[in-house]
Amino acid sequence: xxxxxxxxxxxxxxxxxxxxxxxxxxxxxALANDPALAARxxxxxxxxxxxRDAFDLVLDEPIPEHLLAxxxxxxxxxxxxxxxxxxxxxxxxxxxxxATLVVGFSLGWLVRDALIERTGTPTSFARQAAxxxxxxxxxxxxxxxxxxxxxxxxxxxxxxxxxxQVHAPDLTSVGFLLVGGRLVAGNEKPTALLMYENAAKxxxxxxxxKQTSGSGETAFRYAHENGLGVFYWIDDSCGYxxxxxxxxxxxxxxxxxxxxxxxxxxxxAPK
Amino acid sequence: xxxxxxxxxxxxxxxxxxGSDAPGLPQPDLVAAIPRLRRYARVLTGExxxxxxxxxxxxxxxxxxxxxxxxxxxLRAWLFTIMHNVYVNQLAMLKRESANxxxxxxxxxxxxxxPVRANQIDRVELLELMQQMGRLSRDQREVLLLAAVEELRxxxxxxxxxxxxxxxxxxxxxxxxxxxxxxxxxxxGLRVVK
Numbered sequence: 076x077x078x079x080x081x082x083x084x085x086x087x088x089x090x091x092x093x094x095x096x097x098x099x100x101x102x103x104x105a106l107a108n109d110p111a112l113a114a115r116x117x118x119x120x121x122x123x124x125x126x127r128d129a130f131d132l133v134l135d136e137p138i139p140e141h142l143l144a145x146x147x148x149x150x151x152x153x154x155x156x157x158x159x160x161x162x163x164x165x166x167x168x169x170x171x172x173x174a175t176l177v178v179g180f181s182l183g184w185l186v187r188d189a190l191i192e193r194t195g196t197p198t199s200f201a202r203q204a205a206x207x208x209x210x211x212x213x214x215x216x217x218x219x220x221x222x223x224x225x226x227x228x229x230x231x232x233x234x235x236x237x238x239x240q241v242h243a244p245d246l247t248s249v250g251f252l253l254v255g256g257r258l259v260a261g262n263e264k265p266t267a268l269l270m271y272e273n274a275a276k277x278x279x280x281x282x283x284x285k286q287t288s289g290s291g292e293t294a295f296r297y298a299h300e301n302g303l304g305v306f307y308w309i310d311d312s313c314g315y316x317x318x319x320x321x322x323x324x325x326x327x328x329x330x331x332x333x334x335x336x337x338x339x340x341x342x343x344a345p346k
Numbered sequence: 347x348x349x350x351x352x353x354x355x356x357x358x359x360x361x362x363x364x365g366s367d368a369p370g371l372p373q374p375d376l377v378a379a380i381p382r383l384r385r386y387a388r389v390l391t392g393e394x395x396x397x398x399x400x401x402x403x404x405x406x407x408x409x410x411x412x413x414x415x416x417x418x419x420x421l422r423a424w425l426f427t428i429m430h431n432v433y434v435n436q437l438a439m440l441k442r443e444s445a446n447x448x449x450x451x452x453x454x455x456x457x458x459x460x461p462v463r464a465n466q467i468d469r470v471e472l473l474e475l476m477q478q479m480g481r482l483s484r485d486q487r488e489v490l491l492l493a494a495v496e497e498l499r500x501x502x503x504x505x506x507x508x509x510x511x512x513x514x515x516x517x518x519x520x521x522x523x524x525x526x527x528x529x530x531x532x533x534x535g536l537r538v539v540k
Contacts, residue, residue, distance in 0.1 A: 084515045087522070091493055093500055119522060123494045129472040130495045132462040133385040138377075139398060142384075145405035146376040 081105045081112070090119045200261075201307045204282045204316035205300035207259045207268055212278040212319075219255030219270050229256045233267040239313065240344060241283060243269050244336040249329050251279055279319035279326075281333060286314045295330055297323060306330040311341065371412050375421045376405070382496065383425055385461065389491045390433050392458040392480060400436070404429040423498065427506045430488075471529075478528040486521035493518050 081102055088094040089102045106113040211218045221229040226243060233241040236258055243253055251271035259266040259282065266284040273279075286309055298305045300318075304326045307316040315337070317330045383404060387397035407428050408415075415424055458480025460473070467473045479487055492503045493514075500518075504511045 083519055087493075087515060087518055088500070091497070091500075118526065122522065122526060125472060125475050126490065126494045128469070129467070129476050130385055130389075130461060130491065132467065133388060134381040136381070136384070136462070138380050138384075142380055142398060142401055142405070143377065145402045146373060146380060148370055148373065149406075149409050 086112070086116060086119075090116055090123065200284070200314050201296070201298040201305045201316055202300050203259075203261055203266070204280070204307065204318050205298070205303045205305050207266070207282060208278075208280040208303060208305075208318035209301060211257065211259075211268065211270065212280060218257075218278070219268075220257035222255040223253040225255075226253065233258065236265050237267055237283070237285060239285060240340075241267050242337055242340045244281065244333045246271050246279075246329060246332060249325075249332055250274065251329070254278070277319065277321060279317065279321070279329065282316045282318070284314050286312050295327065295334075297327070308334070310334070310337070371408060371415060372417075372421065376408070376425075379422050379425055380405075382422060383429060385495075386426060386429060386488075386491060387433075388461040389479070389487050390429070390484065392484075394459060394461075400429060400433055403432050403436075407432055420502070422496075423502050423506060426492070426496075430506055430508075475525075475529060478525060481528055482521055482524055486517055486524065489514055489517040490521040490525070 085094060085098060085102055089099065094102060106116060221232065223229070230241055230243055233256060243256065246252070250273045252273070254270040254272050256267060256269040259268045261284050264284045266282050269281045269283075271279040271281070295306050295308050298307065303318050303320055304323055305316055305318045306326055307314065308330075309315070315333070317326060317333060319326060319329075321329075380401065383401045384397060387400040387404075388394060391397045391400060404425060408425055411428065415421070458477075460467075460476050461479075462476070467476070479490075482490070488507065489503060492498045492506065493500070498506075500511050500514050503514045507514070
């Protein structure tokens with residue numbers, strides 16, 4: 076008996092159980108007469124089953140609260156969109172760090188939950204800032220990743236990685252020039268580090284990162300960490316730390332200059 | 347990235363206030379669809395945090411468009427359609443935004459991550475399969491998920507992706523062949539150490 080020609084499309088539909096019933100018998104018959112085709116079909120079925128086994132694992136994960144909340148009818152269509160946006164701004168960019176940690180396959184996955192749950196305190200931020208400053212300011216040849224002669228590129232890159240507009244304050248009025256900047260791994264969010272230097276080759280660094288939701292504004296606070304002075308503050312959900320081996324009064328003066336320039340840049344930015 | 351409600355088509359203001367006349371979406375079905383939306387989003391974006399953002403945008407968009415949903419029709423397929431469109435629009439936006447900042451990796455093409463944590467997987471061949479999935483094009487991954495994992499009809503898939511059924515079939519065919527070859531001969535760097 077003659078077998079009807081079986082198309083590639085027929086085979087896929089057959090494997091997926093989507094072939095019209097009238098044509099199933101024809102494929103069955105072809106399979107009976109063609110061991111190579113039968114083997115291919117068996118392999119496709121095995122692949123389907125493996126894909127289901129693999130991707131069904133996602134279905135077992137607990138649903139995050141904010142997604143459950145998004146399934147509730149919004150008071151108005153606009154507010155849920157606004158809520159999504161607020162959430163996005165409040166908890167956005169922990170994953171840049173995870174990305175830098177990916178070694179081999181997706182180590183990021185392993186650290187993701189731990190990263191997202193921990194909340195950095197301002198004190199730990201000051202300590203981290205001091206460590207990062209000590210590490211990079213001491214490096215004569217490579218204190219930064221991008222030098223100040225490419226300031227625009229630097230700021231664009233940091234802005235992109237941190238997820239909000241980063242500004243590099245101009246500290247020439249207090250005798251410091253921008254050296255450049257780099258990205259630093261923080262507790263949970265990527266931190267931008269901007270390095271400055273004066274004529275005496277003393278270095279300062281301004282570090283900026285997004286704070287987790289719930290951390291309000293703070294006044295300037297001063298910490299002395301590892302022989303370094305650090306002024307730190309939180310403003311508009313961003314944490315700032317100015318570190319350097321200069322005396323407290325001078326550091327405070329510079330912190331005021333930084334704060335004033337950032338406030339001015341913020342006021343000028345389109346909302 | 348900063349996004350403003352004015353420039354984002356998915357945050358557009360709903361002009362009609364919701365009232366008693368507004369047909370609602372069946373909330374239990376919506377909640378039940380979330381795990382599948384998350385799965386589709388991970389296959390689309392290849393990255394978990396962006397995937398959940400996409401799910402949230404999709405749900406928000408679903409509420410905005412709730413009048414378009416015909417009661418009794420397949421809510422999952424309807425949401426998949428919205429998700430696909432939201433994602434394609436976001437990609438276009440990301441590409442525009444990143445056009446003048448080129449130092450970082452293209453945000454539209456983040457590195458593929460495993461859709462689940464590695465320690466959730468107890469079979470080496472599944473781990474390998476998931477890794478190799480990331481080497482398929484997004485078009486192929488998407489069709490393979492919808493056909494082989496979600497087991498949707500080809501016509502439904504064509505509707506979700508706004509492409510002809512013939513294109514669904516050719517993508518599916520290529521996806522299967524590519525995946526089979528990748529799994530048979532994994533790249534050296536991706537070989538799983540047992």
